[in-house]
Amino acid sequence: METSVFFFSQIYVNHKRVYPAYSNNDFQITDNGIEALLVIPAIGAQIMFSGLQFSIELPWSKFHGNTEGQCGTCDNNRKDDCRLPNGTIDSSCPDMAHHWRVNDSCPAPPPPPPPHTCPPETICKIISSKVFERCHEVLPYIPFVLGCEFDVCNIKNPSIGCASLQSYAQQCALNGVCIDWRSATDGVCDFECNAPLVYEACGPQVEPTCDLRYNNRFIKDETQFTALSSMLWEGCYCPEGTTLLDHESHTCLPSCDICFIPNGKWKQVNESWVSGCDLCTCQSEPNLSPTVICKQLPCPIEPPVTCDQVGQVTVTETVGCCTQDKCACDVTSCPSQKHSCPVGYSQETEMGVCCPKHTCVPNPVCVFNNTEYLPGNSVPMRYCENCVCSDKLENDGKLHAIGCEPIKCDTYCPQGFELQEIPGQCCGKCVQTSCVGVYSGNLTHTIPVNGIWTPPGNKCVKFECLKIGTQFITIEARTVCPLYNPQDCIPGTEVLAPDGCCYTCIRKCNVTKESTYLQHNGCTSSKKVDMSTCQGLCQTSSWFSSKTRMIERSCSCCQEINSSKKEVEMVCPDGSKFNYSYDYIELCGCLQSKCTTVEKAVIKKLRRRR
Structure with a gap:
């Protein structure tokens, strides 16, 4: 079975939290852990609140015709209880309730869910059963049954009807009839109290406590609220045989003799x-x-105290809960003694009973020019000597001695560096004067500034030494030879380039023949003739020249080497004939030509297209 959800109230009066029972000249508040009851005698109002539901009891004599909204119209006519603010009557009180909202920032509640089929039997029948029979005579129950069935039929939660049963039981209690109804719901409406409190169906409105003053005020003394003090209602109370410690706690005691x-x-x-x-x-x-x-607490008797040492005075102090005399030191009464120690010594104070005794003891240091140095630290004592504070003591056995040795200078300089003297320093410094070129993996060679050097056996590599500011930079230039195959050369044209790095030759390129008719001034050859052209790829390359410090280029193209003159008979449209001579290429080769940058070549090509 599902258990009903209950809420516990926190009650504030003038923004200050109070713990019922609470009363002042205007009203009284009681709380049983389930419901909170506010009674205002001046207007005869009784307001009961239990989490999500509340009820307001108002006397007919004072409020006839003075209520509206969710309280309905106080005229003993239920037909106009669902009146809207504009005076019309709504057929549905739940719909009417949404029209009586306080103007605040709270979001509007969702519309009621659509009705669904009601179960054949609900806990609503308990209201009209013998469980509440004693209350039927003092309080009509039909409106509570209708409200219960409305909730159960529209909200899919069996325990939603507990609110209507609890509301009817509250009104019964206010009318002097207390009903034990939760036990008849088969656990659906059970209520669990916070331990150690336990649930009681019919308990006192104000539970007695161990605080007699509280009991006298809210239970025994006659006040304007006494008429309700005998009311019994459900709530959370201390178990039988125990008493509540006070109204602000949930502590139950077996005895109040505390x-x-x-x-x-x-x-x-x-x-x-x-x-x-x-x-x-x-x-x-x-x-x-x-x-x-x-x-x-009594204090023990202490023996008298005698303070007869230099600087001692008698003082009284509190120890625990008692006072006692004791000897204390007053440093202002000690003899005046100014004392300072030289460099390398520390003042050591031996305390008497109250006044100090000062002595100077040597520190484990060396002293030079009124400066202390710890053993192992360098001492700037002599030029071009390394002086260190040693662990040995001086002849007087007090301070540590200083040992000095000539500074040993390192005269070795790496390749490309020279040792140069530095004014004001004992040892010279290695200063770079040239570059070092590395070749063949681990071989080195010294190159003077602005000098160019080629490693032996490799004419294609050149090293140049440049000095920029204080930096020595070695530039390595490698000549990348164009592809060379003697079989691509015209025999006898193979030569080594002047730099001794690359081989070059006049490369072969093929003679291509094509038979065609010659055209000249509108005349055509009487027969097809063989026309020859040079076609083939020739080497072109670029490299950086360390001598000119520029990019050098080498370009060659496929050109004729040998050619001959041939003749052919030409026939004109008018029938005339004449002999025409033309050049016939016998042999082609790759010949050197003037290089043109790609950009210029492209520009020229674009201009030709235009």
């Missing part, structure tokens, strides 16, 4: 304890709550 102490705990009657400097006892008082009686 005294409250400031830390929120309690002591039993006749129990004694020490609190600060007091011995306290919980004593019973006739017709009153037990009272805490405290007396100051």
Whole structure:
């Protein structure tokens, strides 16, 4: 079975939280852990709140015709209870309720869910059953049954009807009839109280506590609220045989013969304890709550104190809860003694009873020019000597001695560097004067500034040394030879380039023949003749020249080497004939030509296209 969801109230009066029972000159608030009841005698109002539901009881004599909205119209006519603000009557009170909203920032509630088929039997029947039979005579139950069935039929939650049963039980209690109804719901409407409190169907409106003053005020004393003090209703109470400690706690005690102490705990009657400097006892008082009686703890008798040392004075101090005399030192009464120690010494103070005694003891240091140096540290004592504070003591056995040795200079300089003297320093410094070229993996060669050097056996590599500011930069230039195959050369044209790096020759390129008719001034050859052209790829390359410090280019193209003159008979449209001579290429080769940059070549090509 599902268990109903309940809410616990937090009650504030003038923005300050109060713990019922609470009362002032205007109203009284009680809370049983399930419902909170507010009674205002001046207007006869009783307001009961339990989480998501509340009820307001108003006297007919004071509020006839003075209510509207969700409270309905106080005229004993239920037909106009669903009146809207404009005066018309709505057929549905749930729909009417949404028209009586307070103007605040809260979002509008969702519309009621569509109705669905009601179960054949619901807990709503308990209201009209014998469980509430004693209340039927004092309070009509039909409206509560209708409200219960409306909730159960529109909300798919069996426990939603518990609110209507609880509301009817509340009104029964206010009319003097307390009903134990939750046990008849087969667990659907069970209520669990916070331990150690337990549920009681019919308990007092104000539960007695161990605080007699509280009991007298809210239970025994006659007040304007006494008429309701005999009302019984459901709530959370201390188990049988125990009593609530006070109205702000959920502590249940087997006996109220206790005294409250400031830390929120309690002591039993006749129990004694020490609190600060007091011995306290919980004593019973006739017709009153037990009272805490405290007396100051006695102090022991101390023997007299004699303070006869230099700088001593007698003072009185508090130890625990008692005072006692003792000897203390007054440094202002010590003899004046100014004392300072030389460099390398520390002042050591030996305390007497009250006044100090000063002595100078040597520190484990060396001293030079009024400066202390720890053993192992360098001392700038002599030029071109390395002086160090040693672990040995001087002849007087006090301070540490300083040992000096000539500074040993390193005269080795790496390749490309020279040792040069530096004014004001004992040792020279290696200064770079040239570049170092590395070749064949690990071989090196010194290159002077602005000098160019070619490694032996490799004419295609050149090293140049440049000095830019204080930086020495070695530039390595490698000549990449164009592809060379003697078989591509015309025999006898193979030569080594002047730089001794690359081989070159006049490369072969093919003679291509094509038979065609010659055209000249509108005349055509009488027969096809063989026309020859040079076609083939020739080497072109670029490289950086360390000598000119520019990009060098080498370009060659396929050109004729040998050619001959041939003749052919030409026939004109008018029938005339004549002999025409033309050049016939016998042999082609790759010949050197002037290089043109790609950009210029492209520009020229574009111009030709235009």
